[in-house]
Amino acid sequence: MEDVKKIKTLWIAIIMLIAINLSVLTWLWFSPKGTQGQMSPERIERTLNFDNKQSEQFEIIKDKHFAEVIPIRDSIKIMKSELLEYIKQDKPDPKVIDEKMKLLTGKIKENEEKTLKHFSEIRALCNEDQKQVFDNDVLERFKKQGPREKPNP
Template sequence: MDKIKLLTFAVIGLLLLNLTTLSLLFINPPKGNEQNHKRPQEIIVEKLHFDKKQQEQYGQIIHWHRGRITDLEAQIRETKQDLYTLLQKEAVDETEKNNLITILANYQKEIEATHFKHFEDIKKICRRDQIKDYNTLTMELSKIFSQKQRPPKRD
């Protein structure tokens, strides 16, 4: 068998192997944790079994939460810009640097307090029969929110 025939068989074999692999992936896609593909909002609604009225209330809670977090993140960006602008000076004023770092820490504290209030507000809209699910959810919060976030859906 000459080299050309051997090379032709190898190319055809690799092509068939690739096509088989691709067809198997389309027929049986890899199964992962479907929860990883859901937004935190969807997970919370599902786990707490919110009815339509509760989902509307939850939407209002989310609107307030996102607005507050967006404002705080903007203030953090501005303060960081002020902080890093200090690096352009001949000598950094330590008092000014420390004040800006303290301001950043306070903004982060406000973010955490805002997150905590967000979940207190969610608890307030739960019915008694949902509190057990809510308590279970609180044990999973760090896991749910440590996942990479997809951008929110635009309405």
């Protein structure tokens, strides 16, 4: 009789641990920020449940996108640093600041245009069901995340 109680207790403990693990995994999967607060390419691919052909095309699109935007994002960081260093002067020239801001906003615009094109290309890979998931889940999650320090290729 004593062994039956021990086995029953162990089964209850195992079931509780499984329930806790599933709860944590569900929370990580469905939380708005997800893991590390970013909508990673892996998460997009997993959320859309791409088949093998779509996954291959997604890899090509993803690699091309990051090859284009990493240099742009790096130049944005450099331009911001230069601008901040420039305004440390006692009398910075407003015209120079304006010129630097125009260059910076041009790079930011270029980055956003490439990102928009990237998401359009991903959506074009999707079938009708995946487009619904893309529109209702991926884009909504992406809207909620803040600016990235580093892309997550």
